[in-house]
Amino acid sequence: MRIPLVVGNWKMFTTPREASELAAEILRRLDLLAGVEVVLAPPFTSLAAVGPVIRDKGMELAAQDLHWEDRGAFTGAISHGMLEALGCRYVIVGHSERRRHFGETDHQVNLKVLAALRGGLRPILCVGEEERERAAGRLRQVIRRQVSEALEGIAPGMAQRLSVAYEPVWAIGTGKAAHPEDAAEAHEIIRRQIEKHLGRTASGSVRILYGGSVTGENAPAFAARSEVDGVLVGGASLKPADFEAIARAGWEGRIGAG
Numbered sequence: 604m605r606i607p608l609v610v611g612n613w614k615m616f617t618t619p620r621e622a623s624e625l626a627a628e629i630l631r632r633l634d635l636l637a638g639v640e641v642v643l644a645p646p647f648t649s650l651a652a653v654g655p656v657i658r659d660k661g662m663e664l665a666a667q668d669l670h671w672e673d674r675g676a677f678t679g680a681i682s683h684g685m686l687e688a689l690g691c692r693y694v695i696v697g698h699s700e701r702r703r704h705f706g707e708t709d710h711q712v713n714l715k716v717l718a719a720l721r722g723g724l725r726p727i728l729c730v731g732e733e734e735r736e737r738a739a740g741r742l743r744q745v746i747r748r749q750v751s752e753a754l755e756g757i758a759p760g761m762a763q764r765l766s767v768a769y770e771p772v773w774a775i776g777t778g779k780a781a782h783p784e785d786a787a788e789a790h791e792i793i794r795r796q797i798e799k800h801l802g803r804t805a806s807g808s809v810r811i812l813y814g815g816s817v818t819g820e821n822a823p824a825f826a827a828r829s830e831v832d833g834v835l836v837g838g839a840s841l842k843p844a845d846f847e848a849i850a851r852a853g854w855e856g857r858i859g860a861g
């Protein structure tokens with residue numbers, strides 16, 4: 604069973620105080636929401652402020668990145684153990700903004716997924732094609748490569764803790780979400796690729812999310828697709844009413860699918 608997952612990626616927004624207020628407001632709005640797992644991913648500096656607000660309230664804490672080593676001389680970096688100590692359960696890995704602005708490679712993404720799994724974290728691996736790659740008909744090739752390289756060395760038994768977010772780069776922060784049908788097609792490609800690495804049973808337990816300009820308006824169309832196990836939300840996750848609408852877009856009816 605794949606429980607639907609709705610993740611708010613707050614990116615480089617919110618001071619600790621703003622973050623705890625935002626988390627409290629989201630919690631208030633989503634109180635008693637059943638059948639959906641809601642995860643908040645504030646910046647590193649706000650994790651300690653948000654953790655106590657949502658602890659034991661049915662929401663989980665995520666970090667937006669981690670380093671691949673357990674410890675060491677890596678100025679500015681944060682390890683999986685540090686995140687676990689702050690109460691993080693999830694960590695976003697390989698977001699396209701990290702790949703694009705910080706030069707993160709598929710190999711580094713793989714090391715980060717491994718580090719998250721080596722610790723007790725649940726990685727949310729982000730993959731997705733650039734607009735020019737889609738235009739050139741390279742969607743399949745790009746996504747398969749990203750998934751394959753990121754999953755190198757991962758045992759099927761770890762699949763339970765893995766989620767993958769399909770985030771076409773051209774859809775992120777542009778207001779131009781993918782058509783749910785196109786997202787569903789990409790999700791199928793991703794699931795088949797995971798299956799090649801981890802086998803059918805393990806692949807069936809991985810949640811595949813859609814991300815890129817998700818709003819309260821378009822979320823029901825994604826929730827209606829059985830291939831879409833949830834969403835990774837950027838901009839709209841900073842607006843409590845929008846995030847509430849996304850989390851209430853009809854995911855709860857999905858339990859039992861898959």
Ligand code: PGA
Binds near residue numbers: 817836837838
């Ligand atoms: P967006 O971002 O919802 O603002 O498009 C999604 C993401 O970056 O995960």
